[in-house]
Amino acid sequence: MPDQSHIAMTAAAGSVGDKAKRGVSVARQSRIAEITPIIARVGSRNQLVVKVTSEDGLVGWGESGLSGREGSVAATIKHFASFLIGQDSRNIGRIWQETYRSQYFEGGRVLTAAMSAIDIALYDLLGKRLGVPVYQLLGGKQRDVVPSFATSMAKTTEGLLKDIKLLVDEGWQCVRTYPGSFDDKDVFDPWSTLSKTAEELIAIRETFGKAICLGVDLHHRYTVAEAASFCAMMPQGTLDFIEEPIRSETPEAYASLRRMTDIPFAVGEEFSSKWEAARFLDAGMTQYMRLDISNIGGFTEAMKVAAMSERHYIDLMPHNPLGPVCTAASVHMSAAVANFSWLETRQSPAEALGYHNDTLFPKQVKMVGPNYVVSDEPGLGIEVDEDELRKQDPSHIEAPHLRRPDGSVTNW
Numbered sequence: 001m002p003d004q005s006h007i008a009m010t011a012a013a014g015s016v017g018d019k020a021k022r023g024v025s026v027a028r029q030s031r032i033a034e035i036t037p038i039i040a041r042v043g044s045r046n047q048l049v050v051k052v053t054s055e056d057g058l059v060g061w062g063e064s065g066l067s068g069r070e071g072s073v074a075a076t077i078k079h080f081a082s083f084l085i086g087q088d089s090r091n092i093g094r095i096w097q098e099t100y101r102s103q104y105f106e107g108g109r110v111l112t113a114a115m116s117a118i119d120i121a122l123y124d125l126l127g128k129r130l131g132v133p134v135y136q137l138l139g140g141k142q143r144d145v146v147p148s149f150a151t152s153m154a155k156t157t158e159g160l161l162k163d164i165k166l167l168v169d170e171g172w173q174c175v176r177t178y179p180g181s182f183d184d185k186d187v188f189d190p191w192s193t194l195s196k197t198a199e200e201l202i203a204i205r206e207t208f209g210k211a212i213c214l215g216v217d218l219h220h221r222y223t224v225a226e227a228a229s230f231c232a233m234m235p236q237g238t239l240d241f242i243e244e245p246i247r248s249e250t251p252e253a254y255a256s257l258r259r260m261t262d263i264p265f266a267v268g269e270e271f272s273s274k275w276e277a278a279r280f281l282d283a284g285m286t287q288y289m290r291l292d293i294s295n296i297g298g299f300t301e302a303m304k305v306a307a308m309s310e311r312h313y314i315d316l317m318p319h320n321p322l323g324p325v326c327t328a329a330s331v332h333m334s335a336a337v338a339n340f341s342w343l344e345t346r347q348s349p350a351e352a353l354g355y356h357n358d359t360l361f362p363k364q365v366k367m368v369g370p371n372y373v374v375s376d377e378p379g380l381g382i383e384v385d386e387d388e389l390r391k392q393d394p395s396h397i398e399a400p401h402l403r404r405p406d407g408s409v410t411n412w
């Protein structure tokens with residue numbers, strides 16, 4: 001059955017003794033009774049959705065972001081449940097600290113993906129308990145709608161121009177290409193793809209003029225030298241942002257690339273803490289913060305990274321490639337921060353990925369043209385049909401293992 005469990009708590013007048021008793025009873029009702037990870041095949045990917053239930057039967061939903069390693073994250077969530085059950089679900093900040101710091105080896109993407117899902121679910125739960133949308137818990141709305149940017153995955157210039165015309169006609173102001181140029185044997189040749197991608201982007205800019213924001217996601221497939229050559233192929237003003245040209249373990253490598261190009265960088269979807277984000281922000285090595293609420297540590301950590309980015313006059317451009325739970329959480333966060341440009345969408349007319357299945361998720365954040373409409377319903381404003389979700393057997397999914405033409409490993 002769809003989750004219908006949102007209940008607003010109402011305060012009633014009473015004596016000091018009554019209030020004290022009521023406080024104890026609310027604390028008891030708010031205790032976490034169950035934390036359940038569910039892995040389900042939705043569209044072309046698996047989604048890891050987490051259900052947190054409190055002792056009074058309220059339910060909160062969250063989603064984890066570490067696509068492709070859902071089993072590891074689910075095991076971590078089950079471990080966290082061993083010490084979170086019985087705790088007050090309203091103590092979200094404290095729970096974040098305890099899950100991050102309760103072992104000697106703090107942090108890491110598996111742990112923070114698990115923490116993210118739990119943190120999002122706790123916010124959903126608290127919003128339902130108080131009868132308010134999550135954005136109210138984050139300081140209220142700073143914008144009426146949340147604009148999105150869309151992606152064309154087309155592999156030819158004609159396909160890209162067709163997709164982008166469709167998007168521009170439907171109102172999109174910001175578009176991105178994704179040059180997934182590898183063959184059916186998963187061989188990726190950096191040099192031939194660089195020149196092809198450059199020609200495609202030049203054609204898009206010539207066709208659509210200066211009015212659109214145009215980006216490209218290079219999916220950290222290049223070396224510093226290759227990325228620098230690509231940037232040199234871009235006439236001034238062609239590209240508004242270049243996403244992950246290189247891997248992000250070493251901010252100093254971005255500093256090296258920065259010295260060879262003036263194209264803004266968009267980095268951050270793999271970050272799993274404020275500390276990781278700080279190394280890029282403080283060094284000026286990203287101009288858009290691509291944080292992913294399902295990876296970085298949920299609302300608790302995302303709002304801190306948003307504030308750190310605001311200090312550097314950098315807008316969030318959140319990563320949002322998952323399902324309706326992550327999308328709803330990203331929309332509430334995006335509504336509540338001052339520094340925001342566009343939220344990634346994978347629901348545009350140019351993509352049909354099936355991640356937002358409305359049988360499995362009967363209530364979702366609505367889109368009007370390129371804009372997400374911020375829900376005023378309690379919590380995240382979504383419903384999950386748990387029975388249907390559990391019927392979607394997760395299949396083993398592995399991202400392509402790309403090779404360079406000489407057979408050596410390169411990133412997908």
Ligand SMILES: [Mg+2]
Binds near residue numbers: 217219243244269
């Ligand atoms: Mg990306």
